[in-house]
């Protein structure tokens with residue numbers, strides 16, 4: 001079965017000649033279609049893990065098998081192609097180009113990918129963007145500038161953008177971190193829907209409510225994954241309180 005498989009991943013930062021070992025021999029697997037959260041104390045390396053497994057940052061040692069492709073063997077241009085075509089990214093700070101409309105920001109990665117590989121026609125891209133904007137409820141702000149939408153709309157636009165090239169996996173770093181309660185709920189609904197349709201998701205969060213909607217939660221501390229808990233695939237009919245309680249009890253045990 002296809003998966004994202006990380007073996008003995010290490011990441012060391014060197015700042016002012018001082019070595020900071022953030023990740024040491026980390027092993028993990030995210031199966032196709034899984035939704036996995038990464039939790040842990042501040043500074044434990046959650047973002048570093050997300051960046052190194054997605055090839056945004058270079059690992060110091062170890063292997064990342066991305067659905068059958070070994071990332072450490074890829075040249076820089078092959079890596080950026082793979083990122084563009086097979087990975088989607090959603091961040092807490094929403095990186096959108098300020099001089100482009102919401103719609104243009106969403107279609108930009110598709111134009112970049114089709115320019116390089118002639119995969120999708122203009123028409124197909126437009127259809128896909130419209131379908132995604134419709135699904136995430138932002139078609140009425142398609143022509144607005146990035147500065148003319150709410151934080152929740154902007155994050156939903158970022159999700160549309162992350163999906164435009166139909167990635168295998170979405171890497172999300174605190175996707176609800178800058179949102180109010182209602183917008184967080186809406187964004188998580190979209191992410192769980194996207195996952196239910198088959199896209200894998202790996203997300204970093206401090207928010208227990210967010211993590212409790214994931215299938216599995218990893219706890220990172222002291223340079224490694226200390227433990228994990230399986231909550232099972234989230235269903236809308238699930239007793240959310242029961243999932244949260246289960247996760248909360250485990251997090252307390254972890255010393256969170």
Ligand SMILES: Nc1ncnc2c1ncn2[C@@H]1O[C@H](COP(=O)(O)OP(=O)(O)OP(=O)(O)O)[C@@H](O)[C@H]1O
Pocket residue numbers: 013014015020022040041042043044045046047048049
């Ligand atoms: N680019 C970098 N250069 C040097 N050190 C870094 C860099 N990025 C992160 N670090 C260090 O690596 C460690 C882990 O940082 P990281 O951001 O991955 O933690 P985190 O668990 O995501 O934290 P938080 O929950 O506070 O966002 C920290 O000690 C941090 O100072």
